[in-house]
Amino acid sequence: MRLFIRFLLLLLPLQLSAQTRIVFTPQWTAQSQFAGYYVALEKGFYKSVGLDVEIVHPSVSSPAVNRIKNGTSDIVTMQLLNAMSEVSNGLELVNLMQTSQHSGLQVISKDKSIRTFEDLRGKRVGIWKAGFGELAKMPDYDLNLGIEWVPFIQNINLFISGAIDATLAMSYSEALKIKAAGFDDVSVIPFTGTVYDFPDDGLYTTRSYYEKNRKNVDAFVEASRRGWEWARENVDETVRIVLKYTTKENIATNYVMQKWMLEDVLKLQCPLGSDYPTFRLEKKDFRRLDSVALEKGIISRSVRYEEMKGGVR
């Protein structure tokens, strides 16, 4: 009997260590943009589905897409267009969950006379070097604006210094930083609601990883979804959770910033006319983006919806 108990006790840690380890990498440094995943981890949603999730943030030298390619990360977040681009280039990615239904892209300028894309003709406009800007280049392409794109790595200092006429910004990130820097009287051209408004952030993994670990991946998606839902219900606590990660990652930020960001991110999750997210990638949106991206040469070939289908349907 005593032996049996001892056996059981020996089994217990074995049982715990039997949790599947998943390395998750969001596409950017720690911030509210990925709040749902931090919440799922902090609140034990991953653990409760038998997952031992590690969140590893990307670096300049090791962006999320590289990490998924070389297998150092199992699941990543990516923008839909980037993912399609990768797929068209031969990387087999599966969309597990579509968090953002809209593009948070904006063009912001201190020059109040800049009010439409047309006004950007021949202007010097900041763009992320890390490559979230393909979508942003579409109006330039369509309208043949001849914009001089200035890539930047860090944040809004280029904009503040006056080195550029306008900058691309995410409504949940750079736009908020510009506001925080005291530039609240600026001209904003949003992409939301325009023909360039496409689904953005989503959760991806490789086809092969997905095939091999389907059950765990589905569990991860379900727990992540729970994380997002919890975040929507508990904004303040969520922000505090996010701040734990930003501090850990030495990210210069603050509560107000992260709260603003979370609120915006949660808004972008909802389809037009709805107050609740579906976390689903809509086929028509996908097809629209596919044809636009193909036309602009952002993707080398048309990508079929079914190629990337997986996760939340």
Place this chain on the structure above:
Amino acid sequence: MNIRFGRYIHSFSTKLSFYILLVVALIFVAGFVWNYRSSRDFVSNEAVERVQASLDGAVMKIDNVLNSVETAVKNMSWVVADNIDDPESMYRLTRMMLVDNSFIIGSAVAFEPNYFEEKGHYFSPYSYRVGDSIYNKQLGREEYDYHYDDWYLIPKILGKPYWSEPYFDEGGADMMMTTYSFPLYDDEGKLFAIFTADVSLDWFADQVNCISPYENSYNIMISRGGTFIVHSDKSVVLNETFFISSSAIGDSRFKEVGHKMQAGERGVATFERDGQEFYFVYAPIKTTGWSVAVSCLYSEVFAGVDSMRNNMFWIAAFVLVIMAVLCYVTIFRLTAPLAQFAQSANDIAHGNFSARLPRVKSRNEMRMLRDSFDYMQRSLIKYTEELKTTVANNERIESELRIAREIQLGMIPKIFPPFPERKDIDLYAMLVPAKEVGGDLYDFFIEDEKLYFIIGDVSGKGVPASLVMAVTCRLFRTVASHVSDPAEIVASLNNALAESNESNMFCTFFLGILDLQSGKLLYCNAGHNAPLLVAPGGIVTPLDVKPNLPLGVIGGFPYVPQETMLEKGTLLFLYTDGVTEAENPAKELYSDARLKEVLAAANSDVRSLVNDVKSSVDTYAAGTEQSDDITILCLRCNAEEDCMCEVEKELHLVNELSEIAKLPLLVGELASEFNFSEEQVFNFNLVLEEAVTNVVMYAYPEGKSGSIDLVAKCDGKSVMFVVSDSGKPFDPTLVPDADVTLPAEERRVGGLGIFLIRQIMDSVEYRRNGGMNVLVMSKKI
């Protein structure tokens, strides 16, 4: 208690003290407010200047250091250009930067991609300080494309040197840094590298934190992007911006100031936060475009002023209290005598002229008041004494005048009918002086069956006139007893009066002598108004008179006598001008016409006629003071009237009640001759009994015997009883009638007798004649 309190509240000293204090307090408050405000303004300006001075000091230090870094980089840039052919020498140069400038903790020459073919895409020799050691390394690599870093990209695009936003260096120094980037261009003007110098911000933060004008003041430094470089809360440094700090979120003005700071402006703002006001003084660091601000609490800035204000308040309060006490006491002492004066005035008003006055030592208005009071008291006492004397004198004079009036009136006959025993003459007269004594006169007497009568009016009134009147009356009696010619009498009187008339007084005078048997009237007028004849039927005519001169005007004036016959039943009405010249309130005269009217309508009885005239005059005057003596004499001669044979019986009694038994004899004798009825006999007996009983009972002192004479006359038409006695004067007609309505036991003693007599007889007259009481009672039968 309430009354005392009210008096206290309304007292002079309380009110005056209150108003003085009110004014002083207002002045105090105004001065206080002005002083406090100006002090506050002064301190505020001084504080702001002081804060600005220390702020400017710190900013200048920081700017100096930043400038020295800029200069060092600029100077070294030439050396870099000179050694451009030797890429490896760059490490030496960057190292030199650190060696030469202690503020620089890192320096790099970051080249454009592939500037040196052999060095490839990334070449950025970098020296950095760790502790006291300086290390070298090459920054650029596949994973770190510095070409897109702010410090590289921004100056490259701007084409000018650039101070980076502060950042936290995780590389090795683990400190807050900023990087000065200086773009280097080749001879063709093409950018080939960015030369940088990293500067630790710790020293700057220390400089900013050194600004401490007040104990609880705190300082911030923000970058161009509003990021906190210095803040009392270390956790917000580099993490938060000015614009999302709790202050800015709560107050848009704070945000505006933030924009001004970003714009490189300097200034002062005031804010309120958590219920505390504070100054916010800011100044730019020109080199980097950052801004430093110092915030100081009002409570600290104005601590001195506020404590001074509090001290001043207490001093002012103290001074006011002292003033209140002083004011009250002083004014109370000054005005205290007023209340005593009020009491004294009351006492004086109640007749105590020697009421005690308050003592006033000081020589002020109060003393003047006291002196005036004192003078008033003495004057009052003196005046009262004089008044007493005057009043006594007046009383004496009045009393004398009263006596004079009595004497004067005693000189003229006043008993009417004057000749009750005579049927041939009816006469009634009246004299009403305007003052106590008057100058009018009348007189009459019968001698040798002739009636002598006069009326006169002495010029003027009062005592002088009355004296002349007295003389005239006396002279008339004296002269008339010897002379029977009216003109002669008048002339004698005139001469006598004119003889010693130094005061030029005169007397209008009318004298008539009526033969009672013939009705012939002799008369003489001396300036008097003509008497009126009133014939039966009411025809009034004036008696024909010659005016002549009044008595006493010219001695020896030849007065002319006149004569006329006085018809039977004709009234002769004599009067003085007091009648016709009586005035009503409108100063209109009574007039002859009005007199004639009254006479025409008057009763034929002389007494009634006179009274009618007098009451008419009185009615006309309606209360107007009588200005002249009023004298009326009216007579009627019945001379030719057929006289029935008259029977006269006499009875002499002594004053004993037993004598009453004799009375029926007297009545019986008359009754038998004139056939009195039984009732008449009874009544007449009763009348005589009562009259005689009165005399027996009261006329003589007890035990003294006296006589009572009775005369009974009857002419068939009327019966008259005359009861005379020589006892003490007693007028039974003055005894009031007994009140017969009262029960017998309550009636006054006496009076019943005279009441019965009056009830039975038509007239009852009493007069004192020659020491005799004469009671005349008559009745028509």
